[in-house]
Amino acid sequence: MVNNALSVRNLTVCAGSEPLLRQLDFHLAPAERVGLLGTSGCGKSLTAAALCGLLRPPLRVTTGSIQIDGQEMTGRAPAAWRQIRGQGVFQIFQSPSTALTPGRRIRHQLAEAAQRAGADSPPAIANALDAVALDRRVADFFPYQLSGGMKQRVLIAMALILRPRILIADEPTTGLDVLTEGEILQALNTMADETGAAVLFISHDLRAVKVVAQRALVMQQGQLVEDAPIATLGGSRVPAARALAQAAQALETIC
Numbered sequence: 001m002v003n004n005a006l007s008v009r010n011l012t013v014c015a016g017s018e019p020l021l022r023q024l025d026f027h028l029a030p031a032e033r034v035g036l037l038g039t040s041g042c043g044k045s046l047t048a049a050a051l052c053g054l055l056r057p058p059l060r061v062t063t064g065s066i067q068i069d070g071q072e073m074t075g076r077a078p079a080a081w082r083q084i085r086g087q088g089v090f091q092i093f094q095s096p097s098t099a100l101t102p103g104r105r106i107r108h109q110l111a112e113a114a115q116r117a118g119a120d121s122p123p124a125i126a127n128a129l130d131a132v133a134l135d136r137r138v139a140d141f142f143p144y145q146l147s148g149g150m151k152q153r154v155l156i157a158m159a160l161i162l163r164p165r166i167l168i169a170d171e172p173t174t175g176l177d178v179l180t181e182g183e184i185l186q187a188l189n190t191m192a193d194e195t196g197a198a199v200l201f202i203s204h205d206l207r208a209v210k211v212v213a214q215r216a217l218v219m220q221q222g223q224l225v226e227d228a229p230i231a232t233l234g235g236s237r238v239p240a241a242r243a244l245a246q247a248a249q250a251l252e253t254i255c
């Protein structure tokens, strides 16, 4: 039997005694691309942090299970999480600067990923930059010499080299213009096609989610209220899911 890339069961996360995520249950099959949607403050980024082992006190998992590629991760030491981050689960944040080391050229940061993945560094870097449509000369730049969209594409190139089991992209196009947004979404799809990574794409914007994912998870106030194919959200019994579909449709009509 093939393991799910990700299985989340009955996951509850609290800040002190206050539950912020409540009994989340969902899975990602290998290579599946799923959107995680919901309005601001519903718990999307907390979910991403929990799935990457990045919750810090007072936040903690109080019940439930997170399995990555069949491996139980709840209750594991920070060292076990560090080991799985990168090739087990790779996260792209809204602000890519936090994931890149400011004083190191892009080439060295990508070479480190290649070494970790056991790949031949110069060709792996060249192929990854080509795949995300970045000029190969970008390898000689420092992060401060790149735009936000270029940094985001460098991180996707890093994922291409590391070939993670799961990629979690948390609002990776927020604040970018629509053309750059399109390039990032395209690069994400190329990465997923080439590596077979499962993708959890987090956004409040169904229009962006639709470019990457076929299925949507909808959150509301820390709970999962819908898990359905994107094409069916407009007819969902869940008002929050219908509202997302209607908002996307209204924008498409205007634009």
Ligand SMILES: Nc1ncnc2c1ncn2[C@@H]1O[C@H](COP(=O)(O)OP(=O)(O)OP(=O)(O)O)[C@@H](O)[C@H]1O
Binding pocket: 015, 020, 038, 039, 040, 041, 042, 043, 044, 045, 046, 047, 058, 059, 204
């Ligand atoms: N360290 C923390 N301590 C206490 N509460 C927190 C902490 N981090 C987040 N929260 C709370 O958890 C809830 C969910 O926050 P989260 O950042 O996951 O929302 P989100 O859905 O990602 O929102 P947005 O779309 O605006 O980024 C919010 O009510 C927030 O105030």
